[in-house]
Amino acid sequence: MLNDAIAPGAQPAGATGAPTKDVTTASFRQDVIAESMNRPVLVDFWAPWCGPCKQLAPVLEKAVAAAGGKVALVKMNIxxxxxxxxxxxxxxxxxxxxxxxxxPVDGFMGAVPEAQIKTFIETLVGPVGPTPVEDVLGEAALALEDGDVAGASELYAAVLAEEPENIVALTGLAKIQLDLGELDQARGILAMVPEAKATDPAVASLTAAIALAEQAASLGDLSAFQRRIDADPADYRARFDLALGLNGLNKRDEAVDHLIEIVRRDGTWNEGAARKQLLTFFEAWGLMDKASIRGRRRLSTLVFA
Incomplete structure (x- = not known):
């Protein structure tokens, strides 16, 4: 569970410090109008028969709790x-x-996600602290930096148990599987991404990276390509395939160098395949990756020389 993954002493999801107040027609002036002179008050209009109301309530309480008292929340049974x-x-x-x-200054209808509620609250009071989910995602990122892949995987899984469509957790878990060489598992995790979020840059990057890994896996022993290049430096097909294989081994700079050499010698080879492959690498690696930055710089030097 997500609450188990939150560091000791952190406020658990949904905790507000006190039960959400039920407001009546008689108490509305005091509990809402008067209180809103001190801080914004969110009024949750609901009814016992309303299913989406029951879905929204705990998410709304979590978001208000994360605001640390900057807003108040009351409920009104219509x-x-x-x-x-x-x-x-x-x-x-x-x-x-x-x-x-x-x-009344703003509002929304429907069982919207926590991130949207946080944005709504921030339009009223400015930036608020991270949600419990964001805290756990931060812990997962730190675990990865420390090389604790198993710990990061558990944290991402805890987030997905609460928010099955969380893009950061899905792509984080898929990236771990990709780095472990488990391509089927990585693809399976990405398949869980909702269609509406399929164009997210992180999803696109991982999709490209998986395709590249599949290409590299199909090449087998790379020494044959190197021997062909040694015999004929203009064997562009060998250079191209070697670049794919080197990327599969995470030798990104070497992969870039071979593709740049093709562009330098004959940029029109195979309808500009080397340049296109470089752009695919950059997308898969991320535009701020060191190898991407170096590769773009070298490519620009050739194009604008």
Missing amino acids: DEHPSVAGQLGIQSIPAVIAFQRGQ
Whole structure:
């Protein structure tokens, strides 16, 4: 569970320090209007029969808790107290309306994700601290830096148990499997990415990296390509395939050098395949990767020389 992955002493997901207050028509002026003079108050309009309301409530409580007291949260049952919702023109629930300085200033409808609620709150009070999920993702990144692959995998899995469509956790876990050479597992994890997020840069980068790894795996022993190049430096096919294989061995600079050599000698070879492959490498590695930066610099030198 995610709460188990949170460091000791951290506030567990959903903890607000006190139960969310139920507001009535009679207490609305004091609990919402008056309180909103001190800080924004979010009013969660709900009903017991509303399924999405039940989905939203714990996510909303987590986001408000992460704001560290900068906003307040109250709930209003529209079945028991319909007049305020009617005055505000609320026709669908769940609906959350933010009150500030005695006036409704913003709102949203539906069971939206935690990240969207955090953004909503930040429009009212400015930046707030990381959510529990973001804390765990940060721990996973630190674990990877320390070489603790198993620990990072457990942390990503804990996030996915709570948020199955979390892109950072999905791509992080897929990258671990890719680095371990488990291409099928990496592809399986990426298949869990929702279609709406398939164009995320991290997803595109991993998809390209998996394709490159598959190419490299199909090449077998690379020494044959090197012997062909030694015999004929203009054997561009051998250079090209060797570059793919070297990338599979994580020898990125060497892979770049062979493709750059093709571009230098004959940039039109195979319809500019070497330049296209370089761009594929850069996408798979990430534009800020050291080998990507070096490769782009060398490529630019050739193109604009």
